[in-house]
Amino acid sequence: MLGRGAARALGALRGVRGGAPPARSLGLSRRLLSFEKVLDKDHSLPKPCWGKDMRRLFDQFTKKCEDGSWIQLASYEQISAQRSQDFSAFIHAYFPSASEVINKEKLSQAQLFTRGFEDGMGFEYVMFYNKAEKRIVCVFQGGPHLQGMPGFFHGGATATIIDATVGMNAIVSGGIVMTANLNINFKSPIPLCSTVLINSQLDKIEGRKLFVSCKVQSIDGKILYTEATSLFIMLEPKKKKYDLKEAVLNPLPA
Numbered sequence: 001m002l003g004r005g006a007a008r009a010l011g012a013l014r015g016v017r018g019g020a021p022p023a024r025s026l027g028l029s030r031r032l033l034s035f036e037k038v039l040d041k042d043h044s045l046p047k048p049c050w051g052k053d054m055r056r057l058f059d060q061f062t063k064k065c066e067d068g069s070w071i072q073l074a075s076y077e078q079i080s081a082q083r084s085q086d087f088s089a090f091i092h093a094y095f096p097s098a099s100e101v102i103n104k105e106k107l108s109q110a111q112l113f114t115r116g117f118e119d120g121m122g123f124e125y126v127m128f129y130n131k132a133e134k135r136i137v138c139v140f141q142g143g144p145h146l147q148g149m150p151g152f153f154h155g156g157a158t159a160t161i162i163d164a165t166v167g168m169n170a171i172v173s174g175g176i177v178m179t180a181n182l183n184i185n186f187k188s189p190i191p192l193c194s195t196v197l198i199n200s201q202l203d204k205i206e207g208r209k210l211f212v213s214c215k216v217q218s219i220d221g222k223i224l225y226t227e228a229t230s231l232f233i234m235l236e237p238k239k240k241k242y243d244l245k246e247a248v249l250n251p252l253p254a
């Protein structure tokens, strides 16, 4: 029998509450992008701290998952111990000098930056992926601990959730990638504690370069808060010791 965590994770992978079509009918493994999780819950499922806008948008996008055109992505705080070990090998291969600083013990304590806040205080978000359109939409409710100018989000917090969204878009196409450039235009300050939509688009791939852009808008689409373009680089395949795409496609069991 599945534990509650595993059941929740499976629920997230289903992407649709109340029963989804079988994985094959989606034309894409349901495990795609389901970052394996061992220790904690899937943070992209509804929680009491979600406001009504966040909840309503979650329901709307979940409905869009029913025909398989959209997939809801699961999201966890940590990677499994096994993946941690694999990832040490990855760091060593790509960035040997970094492996002198970040050892396995530190890596085992690591948490995804965006998931390290108390529920409702920091980044509450859920992402939905449309493979055909090469889009990822992130529904984001930022909490009070993301304040910059009083009453508004810190620009760095906005940059973080943008990087997470465009980064995810690059990962699904490019595997192991890193942000080389992130160019942000802040057009209008985002009120603290509001829920916004981040709409990202993979624009093109040229060799190892992936160009992804995004817009951050109010949920009624009337206010354009932020626009960004980004460049991600697929890490040199010759040095490849760790396959992020494979980890994502074949998550390890808990």
Ligand SMILES: CCCCCCCC/C=C\CCCCCCCC(=O)SCCNC(=O)CCNC(=O)[C@H](O)C(C)(C)COP(=O)(O)OP(=O)(O)OC[C@H]1O[C@@H](n2cnc3c(N)ncnc32)[C@H](O)[C@@H]1OP(=O)(O)O
Pocket: 035, 036, 079, 083, 087, 112, 163, 164, 165, 167, 168, 177, 178, 179, 180, 181, 208, 209, 231, 233, 234, 235, 236, 244, 247, 248
């Ligand atoms: C892991 C397993 C676990 C599974 C679960 C995973 C869970 C994941 C969950 C959730 C993820 C959420 C997602 C978050 C996403 C966040 C991502 C970040 O924030 S990454 C941190 C910030 N980025 C850095 O620290 C990079 C630092 N920079 C570098 O390391 C290098 O510069 C790098 C890798 C980007 C490129 O280095 P080179 O040596 O591979 O490549 P070169 O030869 O320099 O460049 C290749 C081409 O790209 C151009 N290029 C490189 N940088 C450029 C730049 N800044 N602007 C324009 N062009 C650039 C170059 O001119 C070259 O172009 P020509 O081939 O000659 O045409």
